[in-house]
Amino acid sequence: MKRLLAALLLVSPMLCFAKAPTCSSWPTNIAIASLKNAGITDPTKLDESKTKAMLLASEKVGTDLYRQIYDITFYEKSGVTVQVITNSEASSSECSMSGVDVYVVARKIGGSL
Template sequence: MKRTLAAILIALSALCMAQPKPEPQCDRWPTNIAEGRLKKAGMLGNIDYTKTQAMQLASEKIGKEEDGEQLWREVYHITFHETNGNKVKVIAVNDAGEFECSMSAVEVFVVSKHLLSRVENDRMFKQIE
C-alpha cells in the first residue's frame, strides 16, 4: 500500500511540474517588434542591448491553428535601457505556435508608471524590475 501511494504521489508531482511551453523560446520576437514600434513613435533612443530584458509573464494555450499546430498566447514584460540611462518598459502580447514565434501581430503597451504600495516587498514584483 505504501509503495502504491508513493507511486501515485510521484506521478502527480511529475504532472504538476510539467509545464509545456512552445519551442523555440519566443522572447526575441516581441522584443524586436516593440523596439521597432517605440523607435518609430520617437519614444526610444539609442539602446544598450546588453541590458535589454524580456521576462515572460504568462503563456497559455489558446487553441489550434488550421493545420493542427498548438497556439499559445504569450505576455512579456520588456525593459529597454537607453545609453543615456533612461528605461522604457513595455508589455508585449502575441501568439506563438509550437515551432513559430510570429503567429500574430505583437500588441505593445507602454508602461508609463509602476505604482507600488503594499506589494513593494513582493518577490515577484522585484523580479520584474
Template sequence: MKRLIAVFMCAAPLFVSAKTAILHCEHWPMTMALMSLKNSGMIAGDDIQEKRTKIELMASEKIGRDLYRQVYHMTFYGATGKVIDVITNNQASSVECSVSAVDVYVTGKNIGRR
C-alpha cells in the same frame, strides 16, 4: 493500479506546462517592441543597450492546437540612463513565433515592487 492512475493524473498538468515552456519566442516581440518604440519617436537609432534588456514571460495560454498567447514584460535601458517598461501580447506556436502581430504597451509608471 489506482495509485498509478492517480499519480499520472497529478503529473499530467506538469507535462502540459512543460510543453508551454518549450516556446522560446521572446526575440520576436522584443524586436517588434523596439521597432514600435523607434517608430513612435520614443527612442532613436541604437539608443537601447540590448544586452541589458530584461525579458520576463508573464503568461503563456494555450488558445488552440499548438497555438499560444504570450504576454511579456520587457525593460529596455537606454545609453543615457532612460528606462522604458513595455508589455507585449502576441500569438506563437512551436513552429512559428510570429503567428500574429505584436501588441506593444508602454507602461507609464511601475508603482509596485520590482
C-alpha cells in the same frame, strides 16, 4: 474500464503541461520598432545587451498555439529605461503567429521588478 481510466490519468498530466515556446525575440524586436515609430526611443540609443524580457504569462489557445505576455525593459545608453508589455501568439515552430500589441508602461507603482 478501470485500466483505461488509470491510463488516462497517467497521460493527462503530460498533455496539460506541454512546454510553451520561448519566443522573447519576436516581441522584443517588434517593440523596438514600435517605440521608434512612436518617437519614444531609437535603436541606436539602446544598450541591447541590457534588454530584459520576462515571460509573464503563456496560455494555450489552440493546438500548438500560445498567447504570450512579456514584460520587456529597454535600457538607453544614457541610463533612461523604457518598459513595455507585449501580447502576441506563438507556436513551437513559429514565434510570429500573430502581430504584437505593444503597451508602454508610463508609470510603475510599487513592486520589485
